[in-house]
Amino acid sequence: MTYILYASEGTGSVVCEAVLALSGLPHRRVDVTILAPTGPDPELIQVNPLGQVPVLKLPHGEIMTESAAITLYLADLVPEKDLAPVPSNPLRARYLRWMAFLASAVYPSSLRKFYPERYTADPAGAEAVKDAAISRLTREFAVLAAGLGTSPYLLGTKMSAVDIYAAMLIGWEENQEGMRDVFPGLIQLAQRISSHPVLRPIWQRNALPL
Ligand SMILES: N[C@@H](CCC(=O)N[C@@H](CS)C(=O)NCC(=O)O)C(=O)O
CATH class of the missing domain: 1.20.1050.10 (Glutathione S-transferase Yfyf (Class Pi); Chain A, domain 2)
Incomplete structure (x- = not known):
């Protein structure tokens, strides 16, 4: 039931990390390198062939890339945390x-x-x-x-x-x-x-x- 976030300091993974922290969902962070002279972390390439972060691995194994998609997805999972207006909200x-x-x-x-x-x-x-x-x-x-x-x-x-x-x-x-x-x-x-x-x-x- 754990969400796994592939992240790298100072990158676009920070928004997903932040929303995960506020969500209260069980998660762990895997820190990967993206711009090393030897190329991106092989662990990252396995989940995202573009070698980019963020990547979120869902508890059932589905891989998500794209910071906005991950942010929207996580915020909607926890409506009680009020991180996003629900679809019926005019906002x-x-x-x-x-x-x-x-x-x-x-x-x-x-x-x-x-x-x-x-x-x-x-x-x-x-x-x-x-x-x-x-x-x-x-x-x-x-x-x-x-x-x-x-x-x-x-x-x-x-x-x-x-x-x-x-x-x-x-x-x-x-x-x-x-x-x-x-x-x-x-x-x-x-x-x-x-x-x-x-x-x-x-x-x-x-x-x-x-
Ligand atoms: N459209 C992607 C862009 C992700 C992206 O460009 N991430 C950068 C870090 S901010 C990255 O991983 N760069 C490494 C590379 O492109 O090789 C998203 O929104 O998640």
Whole structure:
């Protein structure tokens, strides 16, 4: 009955680790290396041929990849923990919108910024890929900040799993002071998550800003 999370410090597995911790579901973490010169951990390749984290192995053996799918799945498993609005809740639409936006727009822009060489066949083009990714990220964070408005959380006054996902991506920005100047609401949202008593140690271990 144990959920097994394949994780690596400082990566997108942190949101799944956080939701697992809040869920109270029995779980354990398997720490794997992803970017070693010798290639990803063979244990990871066995469950995800792309060599990426997070991966969640369900108690009945099913393998899940994709951070947003895992987050949505886990949060729905424990409705009593109030990590996600149930489908009949009008806030469900906003919850799904931001979850998909973070996973399909912001996260890939971060990846292009951190690993630009993967997104061009021209070694001289990596810098331009990175610059374009930074501009795109700024536009995407502006959309997110506008959606947040003056609320403490993306769904209003109550924290949900999508805030944890957002806080992870905000935390990956190296220039936190610059982010605070331009998007103070996003930094405040990230700080609400990083100061949560259950999430703080997870944030700390994953080298995310506190
Ligand atoms: N779409 C995937 C992306 C996962 C991903 O890119 N994970 C990164 C860490 S943040 C990784 O494992 N990178 C290693 C690699 O791509 O070789 C998700 O949302 O889970």
